[in-house]
Amino acid sequence: MLKITKRVEYALIAIRHLQENQDVLVSVSDISAAYGIPKEILAKTLQKLASSNIVKSYKGPTGGYKATKKIAETTLNDFFEILEGPTAIMDCYFQDGCDHLNSCNIRTPINKINDSIRNLFNNLTLADIAQ
Amino acid sequence: MLKITKRVEYALIAIRHLQENQDVLVSVSDISAAYGIPKEILAKTLQKLASSNIVKSYKGPTGGYKATKKIAETTLNDFFEILEGPTAIMDCYFQDGCDHLNSCNIRTPINKINDSIRNLFNNLTLADIAQ
């Protein structure tokens, strides 16, 4: 439990790679080959990051991705939520159909844990954890 | 991602229930019925907590579980690790066979996130989140 997904792992790897190669345009194939990451998954992951302007994409041959200035100042919480949705240790806070709604005695504890984790991730940027 | 398991959810519910009924012995069936939790899973979960002295078990008819003094002072990290093993957002830190070992560029970031989360959970007790 409390594991990140491969998607997030791949995104972290890609972002660090892009940061270390800011002068050139890096394609999905490049990163995929360098770290042994399935191409299509990495592609879709970078597409998500591109639509949030964390990276910038360039189509066509010689195309690829580039880090943007936004990367460094992006918080872990933003980063995770772009890729995986709301930060919460239980689904019931964002979906309907919570099993225990009428006899639930852990709403407060769960909320406190959620708040603590969100607070932690909101105060850590990608720059912070990189160095 | 970053979700707790049902086991942990059930354990939290059970513990809160035991804390609110410290005067009586509560059986698995009682809790199972009250919150709609599968009996066998809850049983095994409480067995784990019992072997760590978070709760005390009593066999035989009229038997059941009781909260111990240890509950309140137990940290979230201890609690989670009793039920689910080491706190880490990726498996590779506790298992061998990490895919990216030779070309890994996210060891430092992952470590920092792990440390932050462990630090957070080590400084939160079950008493803290209950109130």
Added chain:
DNA sequence: ACTATATACGACAAATATAATCGTATATAA
């Protein structure tokens, strides 16, 4: 002593979530 009911524990099956693949469309440099 016997019975009913509780915890204890391991093996298995079902359900769910995640990871990976496939197919197609679009943009663009050469």
Added chain:
DNA sequence: TTATATACGATTATATTTGTCGTATATAGT
């Protein structure tokens, strides 16, 4: 015009989680 890159939806495969089943052991009550 062609080759190569991103973009995106649908589907399959895999892994994990969740739940069930079967059996053993302890003990209170009769």
